[in-house]
Amino acid sequence: MSTLPPLVEPAGQLSEEELVRYDRHLLLPQIGLQGQLRLRNARVLVVGAGGLGSPALAYLAAAGVGVLGVVDDDRVEVSNLQRQILHGTEDVGRPKVESAADAVARWNPHVEVRTHPVRLTSENAMEIVAGYDLVLDGTDNFATRYLVNDACALSGIPYVWASILRFDGQVSVFWAGHGPCYRCLFPEPPPPGMVPSCAEGGVLGVLCAALGSAQVNEAIKLVTGAGEPLLGRLQIHDALAATWHTLEFAADPDCALCGTDPTITELQDYEELCGLPPVQEPVPTVEVAELRTMLAERAEGRRRFTLVDVREPHEREVSLIDGSVLVPKGAIESGDGVALLPRDEPLVLYCRSGARSEQSLRALRAAGFAEVSHLEGGILAWQA
Template identity: 60%
Template sequence: MQLSPLVDPGADLTDEEVRRYARHLILPEVGRQGQRRLKNARVLMVGAGGLGSPGLLYLAAAGVGTIGIIDFDVVDESNLHRQVIHRTGDIGRAKVESAAEAVARVNPLVQVIRHAERLDATTAPGIIEGYDLVVDGTDNFPTRYLVNDVCGLLGKPHVWASIFRFDGQLSVFWAGRGPCYRCLFPTPPPPGAVPSCAEGGVLGVLPGLLGTAQANEAIKLIVGMGDPLVGRVAIHDSLRATWQEIGVRADPRCALCGESPTVTEPIDYVAFCAGPAVATDEGPLPEVSPRELAALLVSDERVTLVDVREPHEREINRIDRAIGVPKGLFETGEAWAILPDGPLIVHCKSGARSAQVLRTLTAAGREARHLAGGIDAWIEEIQPDLARY
């Protein structure tokens, strides 16, 4: 779909800019006018992580005049294998500061606006309104729906990508000119149904591929060249080195951009993605804290601790007395022949997978609880010497 340029040309290029962007200027599809559009563009990057890292570097190198970075997190050592905008010396620093400095090193002609805060329904409209387009580099469903809805309400496009393990997806959502994110995903998945990268892992180079592709789509929109991914989703399999594409149409029943929209302002996205509350006789899922578990492992030999993570995760760290029964065995039914009699406590990395297993156990009538916060919480409170991942 050929689209008109998103941004008007800015001031003429200086001699320094002509030298810096010379290889752009000799491309007929970009040229001096296109580079002036890039110079005049204002792009907001939501998230300075795996996707945001290459996206920010390439947008800056391309000469996007103003780049906003919003992120409330700090750099962790486990980020470094994929979040290449940060360095070892940045561990513990605010990501927005580390990323802004990296952008300035790449191109000092770019103005960087730091938003060291969490994007939510209150702050998002005021922030996003000041930009021409948004690049969504987030990894959680509440923020994805938030970005989509606010961009749709403001009439702005956003470039979306999602990554998990070895696979990635990419599209441009623009309510009114094509489908929005809600047209493709009308409702979020049940909590815990889609593991995060922290739970399932991600190949380090994968966000580099997808984040760079996001920058490419943003540049195409700004300049008005090529065929942006509006109405199409690109799907990448890094193990097979393949790209596939599926078409997506605007849904006339869409809550945001359909014929009778019900989303007319930002909502509570955490509650929306948590799903409707289900009343049960049992009440909340039974759980134990790390300190309660530590005491039980000493005082009650009847209790069996069940680690539902994958074997390769157990090679990184494990809690003594835990037996390994991966979550997949509960789904196939093979777990029942392995589990001993007596009360069970299940755990995973952070609590999402163990909560799903716990529902299966309680539905089958087994006496069971799960470790709140998983082995991450156990390391934080009980065994800080265990390796983290």
């Protein structure tokens, strides 16, 4: 028995082609024709067209959800293709929302795709979310998770959340007014840097499929009223052990957002909430073509500089730029690695994509190094 009524009213009718396409759904008593008509009338927003968003969009489209929204301001990179199955080699460099829309159109021409090629912010989230019945979150940072949760809670719609890292994943449903919200489970974000991103810690590609499809399962149950949603339950998956565990949790009466005396009544500054640094002045960068020229001139004895790899040793085993030395970001920030670097010649730093090298550059500037720049786009740009 369902614990919640169906989220969406049924549409008028299905075409003959749709009746054939969704035949296996129509045979399920818990879904049937009325459930499929509800899916046909549903509007689902997917935040992020990456690892989780890819399988989520694929199965939402296959299930016959009438309107799919996609929010993402990123472009497809080669390193995405190991897990982001929406995109192919030919899509590298394209906006992810465009690649996603094309993929959905191939899978199901009956689905309308609405693209939002923007970064979700406190300024636009309420307006974007207002056009949908529920939201699936496929992002990989805490600031956006709190933003999506708060926008959904203030809009009164359910929020289907998942998180993945390395070999582990979590999934749940949050719906203020009907059960806990994300803040009930995670009242405060972790300290900055405590939890690595997938770009830093890695992720098993197929884990995205397991958690993304679990999100779609919850969306289908919410839309149709079938089964019992993961509201007030956290499902935890360990891919290495091949286990799923479920933990129960309740709405927090003291929750700042959905408690009995809420203090959050509008969207906040989520970068500040998560302890992220404010926007800083730009730092000197070196483009790939420029670095190639610099390395050639150094080999000919016409230029002096030190190329510094600030990644971790295991990353260097996979790929590196010849002629670089390894001094990890952590060693630079702790001060242990500073003595390893020359002060009498320029330094050029690089990491995977440019984020860690920029942070290392700022740390070296604070330590008194004057001539420091970093490779724009990191080793990914170098390889491309």
